[in-house]
Amino acid sequence: MFLFLIIQSGLFAQAAPSTTPPANPKESIAGGPPTFKKLVEEVKVSLKDRGYVVDRRSHFTGSVFKGNTVSFKLQFPEGKDRKIVRKLGVGLAHENPDQSVMVHIFQSDSEDRKLSPLFTGFVEPSFVYEWEARFGENHFLVEIRLDESESNVANFELLFGSQLYTPAAAFGREEKDQNLNQPGSPGKKQPGSEGRLPGTSELNNYFEVFKKEF
Numbered sequence: 001m002f003l004f005l006i007i008q009s010g011l012f013a014q015a016a017p018s019t020t021p022p023a024n025p026k027e028s029i030a031g032g033p034p035t036f037k038k039l040v041e042e043v044k045v046s047l048k049d050r051g052y053v054v055d056r057r058s059h060f061t062g063s064v065f066k067g068n069t070v071s072f073k074l075q076f077p078e079g080k081d082r083k084i085v086r087k088l089g090v091g092l093a094h095e096n097p098d099q100s101v102m103v104h105i106f107q108s109d110s111e112d113r114k115l116s117p118l119f120t121g122f123v124e125p126s127f128v129y130e131w132e133a134r135f136g137e138n139h140f141l142v143e144i145r146l147d148e149s150e151s152n153v154a155n156f157e158l159l160f161g162s163q164l165y166t167p168a169a170a171f172g173r174e175e176k177d178q179n180l181n182q183p184g185s186p187g188k189k190q191p192g193s194e195g196r197l198p199g200t201s202e203l204n205n206y207f208e209v210f211k212k213e214f
Contacts, residue, residue, distance in 0.1 A: 036095035043091035052161025
């Protein structure tokens, strides 16, 4: 009888359920911060919702080391029509919210001398900024700097967008003499342009981006 009780108690201990449930890797991942890919997609969607065309010609992948700065130069052709207003958008995604990523945006001249600051500040992992450029404002600098960070490098995705319009066209009035301010633009208005001038979806027609590191 004693031997039978020992065997029965051993079988009961093996059949008892564990009080600690097994870890579910999917649950631990689901509650974390958004992935870098998702952040980039958020920036793209935000720019598209604001009316910009986002494609490979306006999309740049890069990285910046701690204490260093990466600079992107936007260069536009000289305009001839003083009525043209250029609306510009810059989107940035960086993968680590704990990194102190700072963005500077300047209006500059043809020799990359900084004329006036447009934006300065530390940015969230998903960041979009817009501004308007008038006649003669054809050069801009976008600087990305990594300050305090546990890691020595920050990876980022930078996106640019641009639109052209006239104040009259934006309010639904026609301009009789529209100089499109860009080469090879069609002479007809596109349906649904909502004040934007024809051909503004052709990003490579009217801006170039150059990158330099220091």
